[in-house]
Amino acid sequence: MRNIFKTSYVQDIRLFEHGGHVFWYGLLLILVFAAPLVLPQFFVGEMSLVFIYAVAGIGLMVLTGFTGLASLGHAAFLGIGAYAHNYFVTKVGVPFPFALMLAGFVSAGFGIAFALPALRMTGIYLAIATLAFAVIIEQVFSHWASVTGGFRGVAVAKPNLFGWQTTTEVHFYYICLVVLIVITLGTRNLLRSATGRAMMAIRDSEISAQSMGIHIARTKVTAFGISTFITGVAGGLLAHKLQFISPEAFDLILSIQLLLMIVVGGLGSLHGCFYGAIVVAFLPQFLSLVKDVLPPSIGNIPGLQGGVFGLILVLFILLEPYGIYGRWRKTRLFFEIFPLYRRATFKRQRGYLKTERMK
Amino acid sequence: MTSPNGALLEADKLTIQFGGLRAVDQVSFVVKPGEVYTIVGPNGAGKTTVFNLISRIYDVTDGRIVFQGHDITRVPAHRIARMGIARTFQNIELFEHSTVLHNLLIGRHCRNRTNLFTEIFFTPGVLRQELEHREKVEKIIDLLELQHYREQIIANLPYGVRKMVELARALSTEPTLLLLDEPASGLNIEETDDLANYIDDIKNDLKITILMIEHDMRLVSRVSDRVLAMNQGRVLAEGGPAEVQRHPDVVRAYLGA
Numbered sequence A: 001m002r003n004i005f006k007t008s009y010v011q012d013i014r015l016f017e018h019g020g021h022v023f024w025y026g027l028l029l030i031l032v033f034a035a036p037l038v039l040p041q042f043f044v045g046e047m048s049l050v051f052i053y054a055v056a057g058i059g060l061m062v063l064t065g066f067t068g069l070a071s072l073g074h075a076a077f078l079g080i081g082a083y084a085h086n087y088f089v090t091k092v093g094v095p096f097p098f099a100l101m102l103a104g105f106v107s108a109g110f111g112i113a114f115a116l117p118a119l120r121m122t123g124i125y126l127a128i129a130t131l132a133f134a135v136i137i138e139q140v141f142s143h144w145a146s147v148t149g150g151f152r153g154v155a156v157a158k159p160n161l162f163g164w165q166t167t168t169e170v171h172f173y174y175i176c177l178v179v180l181i182v183i184t185l186g187t188r189n190l191l192r193s194a195t196g197r198a199m200m201a202i203r204d205s206e207i208s209a210q211s212m213g214i215h216i217a218r219t220k221v222t223a224f225g226i227s228t229f230i231t232g233v234a235g236g237l238l239a240h241k242l243q244f245i246s247p248e249a250f251d252l253i254l255s256i257q258l259l260l261m262i263v264v265g266g267l268g269s270l271h272g273c274f275y276g277a278i279v280v281a282f283l284p285q286f287l288s289l290v291k292d293v294l295p296p297s298i299g300n301i302p303g304l305q306g307g308v309f310g311l312i313l314v315l316f317i318l319l320e321p322y323g324i325y326g327r328w329r330k331t332r333l334f335f336e337i338f339p340l341y342r343r344a345t346f347k348r349q350r351g352y353l354k355t356e357r358m359k
Numbered sequence B: 001m002t003s004p005n006g007a008l009l010e011a012d013k014l015t016i017q018f019g020g021l022r023a024v025d026q027v028s029f030v031v032k033p034g035e036v037y038t039i040v041g042p043n044g045a046g047k048t049t050v051f052n053l054i055s056r057i058y059d060v061t062d063g064r065i066v067f068q069g070h071d072i073t074r075v076p077a078h079r080i081a082r083m084g085i086a087r088t089f090q091n092i093e094l095f096e097h098s099t100v101l102h103n104l105l106i107g108r109h110c111r112n113r114t115n116l117f118t119e120i121f122f123t124p125g126v127l128r129q130e131l132e133h134r135e136k137v138e139k140i141i142d143l144l145e146l147q148h149y150r151e152q153i154i155a156n157l158p159y160g161v162r163k164m165v166e167l168a169r170a171l172s173t174e175p176t177l178l179l180l181d182e183p184a185s186g187l188n189i190e191e192t193d194d195l196a197n198y199i200d201d202i203k204n205d206l207k208i209t210i211l212m213i214e215h216d217m218r219l220v221s222r223v224s225d226r227v228l229a230m231n232q233g234r235v236l237a238e239g240g241p242a243e244v245q246r247h248p249d250v251v252r253a254y255l256g257a
């Protein structure tokens, strides 16, 4: 096992814990920046989708993974971001980066407006409320034709950066990558300071969070605001990626995909967003390959893709609740301390009775 | 700062009704600065409920709570820590998925002065604040000898250590008054002796006033300046530890008569 000798508190606060991290993240950064030079166009396009999903995943992770509030309606915020971004770019003429930020703010406005009354609910009730919200928003997309183009949808042009018209998948790849890096760093900063700790405290015990001076309602609304801001920004990018947006692009399946992403990746870790995004972005490709191999009677079942998504979600919740990131940490520890690894290392101890636990 | 009558905390005819049950009924007592004041009584007497009233988790049906001369009867729960009242819970309410260090840093929340926007950019001001929190927390880790557990996840710690972590988290808020709900329950004899020493340190070195609920009479006699006995929501007796234990009503309550 790696034993890090600490000589200063700053070491625990820094962005990277030790030199090894700096090296590996630096290498990763070089790789993703160099990738478009060698990858085929199609793959570059798929990677930008991974980046967009990862941004959206970070958005949902802030709410569900770190604050413990489930949402089944985050596709609506992607949609709000997408329509708002396109509106600001085409109808108002706002430059691309500012339009993207405005899209985030519009989405956050809706998120906060939803959260203020809805946060009296928790758990499954909140999840159902978010679902209802998403259904309503989808109706708005369909009927507010002057902004959204109604059922017929609207075409979205390629981004224009202060007069420079981007043209290729590679240009877009870099835009998505930069947005992802900015969002990741901002979120990471938040998580290592007081607001992030407050969110995690609420996730684990509201009653003691309150007694530590955390304003529960305000922190939850903040989490909703940040989460929907990030998801809105992802929506703005997604609009360009799809090139054409219509209400059915932001349906329940997309919300479930987002949830699948953070559960598969690993709830409560930023790394999880990236693993999950890769899985969700490539799964449809993989499924269509598998479909060709399967007998038509199975391969052509309607809703196969949604079914597989649902099945994976359930299997992960049952078998690997800490997701891919959790599995990776276990595997790494296994090799680090081989042959001392005990199967029970990551097993949680039997919980103590909480008979008098307050609601 | 104290009330004109020299009290740090004053409970005045506290009453709370749950449906048909008066869990706490006209309970009055005064905690003086610097003392260890202990509430005893059989299970269901209403002791924890008194704590929940003081930490404003429940609203009183009737009565008043005065802390340092301020009426806190209607102050929202999340402001209590900042006013200087910290607590532990009878059934340990730690943040289970986080490390010991992280739990104690959450204890610092009520002393935090950064805002969302500076945090997103992690400005030098935020860094300075984080270091300040860390230094405060390390002092408490040293005091309660938790160095060994600093980086461990709560869910993997034994019960006795968790109790100490909860005490440490309460101390991280820099309280004037510390509420301890059955701090010795579930601890073995050595751990209880350690606890008694820690309570002495907290009282004498940190100058923190302690209001405690406890069943272990050996511990109560050793650390308490004054004791209040309750049963069925009412006050039975108040006085020195030995005096209260001898009180006929208290003896009867414990025998279940």
Ligand SMILES: Nc1ncnc2c1ncn2[C@@H]1O[C@H](COP(=O)(O)OP(=O)(O)O)[C@@H](O)[C@H]1O
Pocket (backbone or CB within 6 Å): A356, B018, B021, B023, B041, B042, B043, B044, B045, B046, B047, B048, B049, B050
């Ligand atoms: N939230 C609540 N709702 C209803 N009854 C409660 C509630 N909290 C406590 N009580 C009741 O109040 C009485 C006192 O409980 P408590 O203060 O926990 O006793 P203890 O002295 O053992 O700490 C018990 O009868 C308990 O069932």
Ligand SMILES: [Mg+2]
Pocket (backbone or CB within 6 Å): B047, B048, B049, B090
């Ligand atoms: Mg109790």
